[in-house]
Amino acid sequence: MIHHVADMDHRPPPGMGGWMPVEATIVNIQQENFNTRTFTLRFVDESLCESYRFEPGQFNMLFVPGVGEAAISISSSPYQIGAMDHTIRMVGAVTRGIDRIGVGGVVGVRGPFGRGWPLNKLAGKDVIILGGGIGLAPLRPLIHWLLRHREQCRRVVLLYGCRSPEDRLYAAELEAWSGRSDLDVLVTVDNADEHWTGPVGVVTNLLQRIKVNADQTVVFVCGPRVLNRVAAWNFLQLHVPPAQVYVSLERNMNCGFGRCGHCQYGKHFVCRDGPVFCFADIADIFAKEEI
């Protein structure tokens, strides 16, 4: 049974369904932490700026000519038209290649791909968003969406963990969110510095600080593999129904649309059937190694 019903189903717009990436200019680069920056992209083609839409949780394949492509989540608000953000950690050839291109330069884009967070499953529910490290990037469009549709759900809680205070993504935005009455934000770090007054420890520890109304809660998780596993497990132990736990997964990707086979996860193509999965749909393999 597929519990995920996308209510938007965004696919690549006409002309973006082939192997030729579409040009986008890097219009801004925001330093997030020592190896992560947010790149704001604007399609060179003006009409595409207007027409391009995505679901929170979807990703693009970003292309550097002669180097390759990398799957990168779209990290800006789905309501921001004209330009979109990608928050990128520099880890290898493509990600560093994008960094080298710099403001004013051009990268290629194919997308949007995958199925995002199930926005139609939230009505009347408590929403708990749990992110670790760079995992906050695909959750950010979701948070923006929720703040627009705040009346649909009850409580919204954001639990975020990262290595140190300097490693926080979107630090200014996190501050602003913390000040809101319609959003509960809890941030924890593995290693505090002298200025840090918040919690220290792994992000799942934050669950002790909140009341989880199990069967009325929908959970969204994105982080490193180990965190995904521990977090999902913790929520299940708190009796959140498996059909209400959603996890965004990371796999090797090459095509982004279910053909190259790289991202297979059991019977699923993560690029096409995910990256957001309902726990109930992957319960048979989620706890297994090397699937």
Next chain:
Amino acid sequence: MSQTNASNQKYFLPRAGLEPLVRILRQRGYTVLAPTRRDEIISLAPVESADQIARGVHDHQDGGRYRLTQADPEIMFEYVLGADSPKRYLFPPELPLVELRVRGNRFVPTSQPPAIAQYAFLGIRACELAAIKVQDRVFGHAGQDTLCADAAEYYRRTRRQALVIAVNCTRPGGTCFCASMGTGPAATEGFDLSLTELRDGFLLTVGSQAGAALCAELEIRAPTSTEEGLAEMKLAAARSHMQRHLDTRGLKERLEQTIDDPNWERVAARCLSCGNCTMVCPTCFCFTVSDSSGLTDGVYGRTRRWESCFSHQFSYVAGSGPVRSTIAARYRHWLRHKLCTWWDQFGVSGCVGCGRCITWCPVGIDLTEEASRLGRHVPGAGVVPIPKAGGTKEALP
């Protein structure tokens, strides 16, 4: 290739009639691909004359073994498959997808889409037709999936133009198990013409309008009832002489329960993770698009190449390494994909029983053996012993 079996009309085509057939196909602009003898294997390659088609040889195939020996020089098709399949042509091992230059803030294509050849497959077998049908689903030829349809344009267009003159197998190969998979040894659909070899010619069956149109130009006559009967007997004999079997009853369901099966470790101890099985498999579709840059001309290329789930980088994730880091995990993924999760993805088996992965495995790992062992583990009872090849139905509970 036409979808419909236009008539199933039968004729007799003398062996000498193959040469005009090749000529007519070439006149119509087809590249005729037929089994040829090359480097001591049967290889699907372009031919200009029927003389170039392999004949008078028998193949001897077994796990990790392939040999050709001389046989009756008159008989043409008493061998089965080499390593190549039509996949090599419909889904080529290497395909340039786009080439581009960067001009200001624009990517300017510098290449035309790859030219689409018109192929006539002559002498391919029933299991190959089944494999093409599987790939039709994978590449969306059958219309299942429209997401990024133009990305599979090459396959679809090549496929649409291709013509198939199938040969029914009268002498199964040592690693074949098409009868178990319901895909052979006789072609029942998906061909324009099919041939069953007899003593001095072929029983020809028409499978499509295009095939019927070809017949109009061939030197054929109505078959005698003896010829029709003989052809049927030969195919029945082939079916019963098949040495390998795979019990497919409940196989998918059984394999679903095998993630923790101890037999994966057992096979991993032999598997070299060389990826041969995935390269020769006529249905394996995985690929990698890689990028290159012409150092001097400023032209950037994007090229699609076959990829194997046995390769280390296949599941590589920056920061944490390959998801499937062990050979056991890769073999598990491969076998379960072929026989189990393929059903979920495409509604068919990913294996058509051609036996290539057995023949071309350097250590002779046999998926029929492995699959029959899996999912039979009773906790505490140890590993179930290897059933004798061919005896799986009887030997196991």
